[in-house]
Amino acid sequence: MNRQVTGVADEKSVTSFRSDGGTGETRHRPWLKAAVLLAFLLATVGAGAFWWRSHSAPPIHYVTMPVTRGEVARAVTATGTVNPELTVIVGSYVSGVIQQLFCDYNTQVKAGQICAKIDPRPYQMTVNQAQAALDVAKAQLEKDKANLVYAKLTLDRTTALARRDFSTQDAADSAKNAYDQAQAQIGLDQATIEQREAELEAAQVNLGYTDITSPVEGTVVSRNVTQGQTVAASFQTPTLFLIATDLTKMQVDTNVSESDVGAVAEGNKATFTVDAFPSRVFEGTVTQLRQSPQSVQNVITFDAVVSVDNRDLSLKPGMTASARVVTERRSDVLRVPNQALRYLPGGIVPEGGTAATQAPTAGSGQALLWVLRDGRPAAVTVKVGLDDDSNTEIVEGDLHPGDLVIVGED
Incomplete structure (x- = not known):
């Protein structure tokens, strides 16, 4: 009963809702x-x-670098080789077998010190032969001197007899001729003796050359022979040793290209590095600019000699050096990075001109810089001076140390 009533009521409610x-x-x-x-x-x-x-357009982010004071140095780069200032080649004037060696690499030698010895026996025999020939010539001279005395006595005797008619004139003339020949023989003997003395001296010199001596005081940097080796000096003097006179004074023989040689002069300061000490910078001075050109694969270079102090013996002969020769230097000048002179923002027209006309003009000394001021780029016309690979000197212009010049955009 209740369920039905409820069901009817619900139906009415639904009907009422639908009707409304x-x-x-x-x-x-x-x-x-x-x-x-x-x-x-x-x-x-x-x-x-x-x-x-x-x-x-997205917002522009400018890359800036500060204006600074410092040094601007223009330089020429070149490569070269480290060498001793004076290297002496010690060779052999005579041929023979190396009998003994007294010097080796890095040996400290004095002038006149024997470094090697060639077998002297063949040259000693030549000396002995020359000495014997000299002795024969001297003996011949003594013999001919005695003959001259006899010829003089014969001449005097024959001349006296001829005056008294006890001898013929022909006999006197014959005695005179014998005497003259005896005198001439004396002169010939003396000349022969001088010749034999010269031959003996030459043989002694060659014997002396069997001792290979150092002509200077220094250090042996190269030895090209061994004991028992045969050296032949018939056509060319063989190199036995290389001796550096003073390893505390070295030089760098740099190869400067012909396009840069006009800026290099004696007295220029130079710096260089070697592979053995990559973090160390050596300092030197250009002491010689040689006039002799060197051609390698049709590339002309000139030898600029850079002298350097090597008291600590760090530099070794033959090292490869990368040199930088300073040709012009300005100290304590206002300078800006070179990138700033190449930067020109697109779409910004400076006051009184166009972006194209405000660009730097080569050779005029005038250039345009963009400086970030109050967050906006401002064009500044400057006069430039010396430049190097990194910075350019500012001679005139509204710039001050600490100003931020624009070098690019992010």
Whole structure:
């Protein structure tokens, strides 16, 4: 009973709701329209914002570097080889077998010290032969002197007899001829003796050359022979040793290209590095610019000699050096990075001209810099001076140390 009543009541309620449904729809429909309209507006605003962001220019971030004071140095780079200032080649004047060696690499030698000895026996025999020939010539002289005395006595005797008519004139003339020949023989003997003395002296000199001696005081940097080796000096003097006179004074023989040689002069300061000490910079001075050109694969270079102090013996002969010769230097000048002179922002037209006309003009000394002031780029016309690979000197212009010059954009 209760269930039926309830069921009827529910049905009525539903029927009542349905009968009033028109009034319910009318009451909720304006809110639905407002929601749709709001969603449409939000989508439109979002699309517009997306379009504006995608088509608007992004903000420019400038890369800057400060204006500084310091040194600007123009330099010429070259490669070269480290060598002793004076290297003496010790060779052999005579041929023979190396009998003994007294010097080796790094041996400290004095002038006149024997470094090697060639077998002297063949040359000693030549000396002995020359000495014997000299002795024969001297003995011949003594013999001919005695003959001259006898010829003089014969001449005097024959002449006296001829005056008294005890001898013929022909006999007197014959005695005179014998005497003259005896005198001439004495002169010939003396000349022969001088010749034999010269031959003996030459043989003794060659014997002396079997002792290979150092002509200077220094250090042996190269030895090209071994004991028992045969050296032949018939056509060319063989090199036995290389001796450096003083390893505390070295030089770098740099190869300067012909396009840079005009800027290099004696007295220029130079720096260089070697592979053995990559973090150490050696300092030297150009002491000689040799006029003799060197051609390697049709490339002409000139030898600029850089002298350097090597008291600690760090530099070794033959090291490869990368040198930098300073040809011009300015100290304590206002300078800017070279990138700043090449920068020109697109679309910015300086006051009184165009971007193209305000660009630096080669050879005029005038250039345009962009300085960041109050967050905006400002064009500054300057007069430039000396430049190197990194910085350029500013001679005139509205710039001060600490100003930020623009070198690029992010």
